[in-house]
Amino acid sequence: MHERLVLHEDSRSGNCYKIKLTAALLGIELKQRQYDILKGETRSHEFLSRINANGRIPVLEIGDGASARFLPESNAACWYLAHGSALIPEDRLQQAEMLSWMFFEQYSHEPNIATLRFWLQFVGRDNLTEPQTAQLAIKRASGGDALAVMDRHLADRTHFVGSALTLADVTLFAYTHVAEEGGFEIDIYPNIQRWIAAVVKTPGFIPMIG
Amino acid sequence: MHERLVLHEDSRSGNCYKIKLTAALLGIELKQRQYDILKGETRSHEFLSRINANGRIPVLEIGDGASARFLPESNAACWYLAHGSALIPEDRLQQAEMLSWMFFEQYSHEPNIATLRFWLQFVGRDNLTEPQTAQLAIKRASGGDALAVMDRHLADRTHFVGSALTLADVTLFAYTHVAEEGGFEIDIYPNIQRWIAAVVKTPGFIPMIG
Numbered sequence: 001m002h003e004r005l006v007l008h009e010d011s012r013s014g015n016c017y018k019i020k021l022t023a024a025l026l027g028i029e030l031k032q033r034q035y036d037i038l039k040g041e042t043r044s045h046e047f048l049s050r051i052n053a054n055g056r057i058p059v060l061e062i063g064d065g066a067s068a069r070f071l072p073e074s075n076a077a078c079w080y081l082a083h084g085s086a087l088i089p090e091d092r093l094q095q096a097e098m099l100s101w102m103f104f105e106q107y108s109h110e111p112n113i114a115t116l117r118f119w120l121q122f123v124g125r126d127n128l129t130e131p132q133t134a135q136l137a138i139k140r141a142s143g144g145d146a147l148a149v150m151d152r153h154l155a156d157r158t159h160f161v162g163s164a165l166t167l168a169d170v171t172l173f174a175y176t177h178v179a180e181e182g183g184f185e186i187d188i189y190p191n192i193q194r195w196i197a198a199v200v201k202t203p204g205f206i207p208m209i210g
Numbered sequence: 211m212h213e214r215l216v217l218h219e220d221s222r223s224g225n226c227y228k229i230k231l232t233a234a235l236l237g238i239e240l241k242q243r244q245y246d247i248l249k250g251e252t253r254s255h256e257f258l259s260r261i262n263a264n265g266r267i268p269v270l271e272i273g274d275g276a277s278a279r280f281l282p283e284s285n286a287a288c289w290y291l292a293h294g295s296a297l298i299p300e301d302r303l304q305q306a307e308m309l310s311w312m313f314f315e316q317y318s319h320e321p322n323i324a325t326l327r328f329w330l331q332f333v334g335r336d337n338l339t340e341p342q343t344a345q346l347a348i349k350r351a352s353g354g355d356a357l358a359v360m361d362r363h364l365a366d367r368t369h370f371v372g373s374a375l376t377l378a379d380v381t382l383f384a385y386t387h388v389a390e391e392g393g394f395e396i397d398i399y400p401n402i403q404r405w406i407a408a409v410v411k412t413p414g415f416i417p418m419i420g
Contacts, residue, residue, distance in 0.1 A: 053359045053362055053363070054314065054318060054355075054356075054359050062303065069303060069307075071303075071306055071307065071310055072310055072314070073309070073310040073313040073314055073317070074313075075309070075313050076306050076307070076309040076310035076312075076313055077306070077310075079305070079306050079309050080302065080303065080305075080306035083302045083305070083306070084302075092290065092293045092294075093272065093279060093281075093290065095289070095290075095293070096281055096286050096287070096289050096290035096293070097279075097281065097286070099283070099285070099286040099289050099309075100281055100282055100283040100286035100287075102286075102313075103283040103284075103285050103286055103312075103313070103316055104264065104282070104283055106313055106316055106317050107283070107316050107317070107320075108264060110317075111317070111321065130344065131344045131345055131347070131348050134340065134341045134344035134345070135341055135344070135345065137341070138341050145264075146264075149263045149264050152263055153263070
C-alpha cells in the first residue's frame with residue numbers, strides 16, 4: 001500500500017491499538033496524530049467538521065490533501081488495511097463468522113469491558129456521573145458474560161474463526177488482554193489465557209504501548 | 211443460494227427485520243422461527259447451548275441437520291446473504307465505508323434508538339429498572355446525536371456509500387424508520403426523511419411487519 005495513512009488516535013485506546021496491530025502484522029506503515037480524549041480534543045469544531053462528525057477516535061485518514069478520506073470505526077479501519085490479506089478469510093461463511101465476532105466485540109464486549117477500563121483507569125471511580133455509577137454493576141455482569149462466551153468458544157479452537165489468526169482475534173484481543181484494568185478477572189478463563197499467549201507470539205505482533 | 215436458511219427471530223426486532231429485508235431485496239428464501247424475547251425464550255438452555263451462547267436473536271441458521279451453522283449478529287447475517295451482490299460494493303474504500311456505517315449502527319445508533327424503542331414500546335416506562343431509568347436521558351441525547359450525524363452525511367448524498375443502496379442503508383434503515391416509537395423526532399431531519407422515502411421505493415422492499 002503506497003498511499004499516505006494517518007491514524008488519528010489516543011494511544012490509551014484499545015480501539016486505536018487494534019488498527020496499529022493490524023498494520024504491524026501486515027507490515028503497513030501508519031503515521032499517527034495524537035489526541036487527548038480526556039481533554040475533549042475529539043470534540044473540537046475542526047475535528048467534528050473535518051475528521052469525524054461523530055466526535056470519536058480512531059479515524060484512519062487515507063490519502064493526501066483535499067482528496068483525503070476519513071474512515072471512522074476501528075473495525076472498519078482494520079478491514080480496510082487487511083483487505084486482500086490472510087487476516088480476512090476468503091470463504092463466505094468464515095468471512096461472515098469473522099464479522100460476527102467483530103460486531104459482538106463492538107456490541108457486547110467493548111461497551112462493557114473497554115468502558116469500565118476507561119471509567120476506572122482513566123476517569124476515576126470518584127469522578128463518574130450518577131448515570132455512569134448506576135451502570136457499573138450491569139456493565140460488570142455483561143462484560144463477564146462476554147468473556148464467558150469467548151472462553152466457551154475457544155474451548156476447542158486455537159482462534160475465533162477457522163484455524164488461523166483473523167481480524168476477529170486482533171479486534172477481540174485489544175480490550176481482552178487489558179480487561180483486568182477494568183476490574184475483570186482473566187485468571188478464571190483458561191481458554192482466553194491460552195489464546196492471548198498465542199496471539200502475543202504471532203510474527204509481527206506489537207504490544208499496546210510500544 | 212440453495213442451502214436451507216432459517217432465521218431465528220422476534221418479528222418486533224429491527225435487527226431481525228434487516229436480515230429479512232436483505233433477503234427480500236435479493237430474492238433469497240428465508241424460513242423463520244419465532245421467539246418471544248420478552249418471555250426470555252432466547253435464554254433457554256437449548257437456545258444457549260445450540261443456537262447462540264450470547265442469548266440473542268437474530269441468528270441465521272445455515273444448512274441442514276448436524277452440519278448446520280449458526281450465525282449471530284444481524285449485520286454479519288446481512289453480509290453473508292449479500293455476499294457477491296450489488297448490496298456490497300467491490301471497491302476497497304467503499305466496502306470499508308459501508309462497514310464503518312454498520313459498526314456505527316451497532317455502536318452509536320442501535321444501543322440508543324432501538325433500546326429506547328424496546329423499553330418504551332414493549333417493556334413499558336413503568337416497568338424499567340432503576341439503572342435503565344438512569345440511562346433514559348443519555349440514550350435520548352446519544353440517539354439524537356446519531357440521527358444528526360446521519361442527517362448531515364445525507365445532506366449531499368442519496369445513499370450512505372457511493373450512489374446506490376448498500377447494506378449500510380439497509381441496516382441503518384431498520385431502526386431509523388421506527389425511531390419515533392422510541393420517542394425520537396424524525397421530522398427535524400429532512401435528509402433522513404428523503405432517504406427513508408427512497409429506501410421504501412427500492413424494488414423488492416418489504417415493510418417491517420408484513
